[in-house]
Amino acid sequence: MVLNEVYPERMLSDNEKFERIIKTINKRFTTYGYKRIKTSAFEQYDLYSKVKSSINQNEMIKVIDHTGQVLVLRPDVTIPITRELAQNFPDLSSELRYFYVQEVFRQPIDRNDSIERTQAGIEYFCESSAEADAEVIALGCHLMKDLGFNDIKIELGHAGFFNELVRGLPLTPLQIDQLKSLIQAKNVVEIGPFLKSLEIKDEVREVIERIPFLYGNPADVIERTKGIALTEKIQDTLDYLMDIFSILKLYGLEQYIVMDLGLINHMGYYSGVIFQGYVEKFGKPVLMGGRYDGLGAEFGTALPAIGFACEIESLVKATESREVTSRLPIDIKITYADSRLEQAISIANELRERNYSVLSFSERKEHADLRQSVYSICLEKESNSFLYKGKNVQFSNLKELLELLVGGLEPK
Structure with a gap:
């Protein structure tokens, strides 16, 4: 089933597109063996404030219940799902696959944006492996194809690449955040002067300055990393990304994959492979995800996992420039x-x-x-x-x- 097949019908309204996209998402997630899960719309504030790798607390919508307890409207789905599984499965004896379609609530940066957004995503609780990570990325790519997009780009990176580069450097948390923002924006003009103002070795500075250019065809990117002063751990990370890419080639998806070693996700709990998906003529990611093997430890258990989420409203907007006139066959x-x-x-x-x-x-x-x-x-x-x-x-x-x-x- 694809979203862009044209039948002799009227143009779809946004509401019809919305429902149709959700139906397609439900079906595709089910074909990969995922079961639907729901979490409460209201959560205790402490769930998010005490988790070290959480979202910006200033974005949370806080309310007071009749007992005076501070609650928040659900700002994220991954954290409450992980908490629930940590309580029910203290030992991950078998793989678990769940998907959700739920509203999340955050204070928007732009006043014109809505507080409420609908997210659809999957959480795959499993040991880290190139096979599992590639399967999740393939699911995301197949979903975009189901929705009728042809010009699909999945950017593939790894949270460990940047973290290993800055490990041990005399940087304050604020300086690390500034550096992340410059790299994420690929601001090559300001990265150099910013690094020169810091007390770091020249060889490390040169490597960091090259990060924005480590983007493109995975094989080409890996070739451009040669000669860089890499640690053994960074080399292992690059080898792992190439293992994922090799498996994605078996899925026949290599034409949609680019490597971006400057990819940095704002969700701090990601610890391994990270990725984001773009579709034709839409300027921001419609899909974002990654591996978060350490989040379960926040709740006292080991729950390695990988997942992704997409925002339904963004997918609806992404179809605006295309002639979508049909409903799901x-x-x-x-x-x-x-x-x-x-x-x-x-x-x-x-x-x-x-x-x-x-x-x-x-x-x-x-x-x-x-x-x-x-x-x-x-x-x-x-x-x-x-x-x-x-x-x-x-x-x-x-x-x-x-x-x-x-x-x-x-x-x-």
């Missing part, structure tokens, strides 16, 4: 002769129980809905036919119909 459309109403209802109920999306119409109202379907079923007065990819096959009962649907998909 349905799985199955049933048309029936008036005398076959009972059979049509019976078949529709059975197929819905098997998780197919079904629309059913009398042949008198066949054109009441112009959405396309993957399969078509026609119940005429004395015959039944099944249509798929231009092939029309007769069937006599429900069992034969189900065999056509699941038996290799294409009827013989």
Whole structure:
């Protein structure tokens, strides 16, 4: 299912795009084995104020309950999910996959922005491995393709690259934040003078100055790191990123991947691979994520994990420059002769129980809905036919119909 297939319908409203995007997201996350999870809209302020790697507390929307306790409207989903799993699974004996579609609430920097935004994302609790990290990035890329975007770019980086470079340097937290901002903005004009004002070795300064240029095709970026004074840990990080890229090539997604060693995410709990996704003619990321192996320790247990989130409102805006006129195609459309109403209802109920999306119409109202379907079923007065990819096959009962649907998909 793709978002940009054009059918003879009116243009979609933003509300229809919103709902359609969520439906596509739910389906794609489910195909990767994720189960939906929900968290409370109100959380204790201490949950976020005491977690070292949390969001900016000035962005939180605080409220007071009837007991005088300070609560916050949910500013983040990853932290409460991790807390809940830490309480229920003190030892991660098996991998856990969850997804969510929920509102988050933060004070916006721009007064014109909304306090409330809808996030959809996944949390994959598993040991760190190139295979697991590549699978999550592939899921994000496949989701963007499902939504109909063709010009997709996934920037791939690692939180450990910058952290290792500045480890041990005589920098204050404020100076580190300033340096992060300059690197994130790729401000090559100001990075040099800023570094010269600090007491750091020339060879380290030269490496940091080169970070904004370490962007592009992964193989080319790695080639440009040669000759840089790297520690063994930094080299291991670069090798790991190339392992992820090699696996993404197996998914057939290499054309969408660029490496950015200057990639820095504002969520401080990311500790490993980080990534963000862009789509055509939209100036900010529509998808952001990374690995956060240390967050579970904030709640007294080891819960290594990787995840990402995308903002539904941004995805809606990203479709504004494109002609999106269709709704999601349905799985199955049933048309029936008036005398076959009972059979049509019976078949529709059975197929819905098997998780197919079904629309059913009398042949008198066949054109009441112009959405396309993957399969078509026609119940005429004395015959039944099944249509798929231009092939029309007769069937006599429900069992034969189900065999056509699941038996290799294409009827013989």
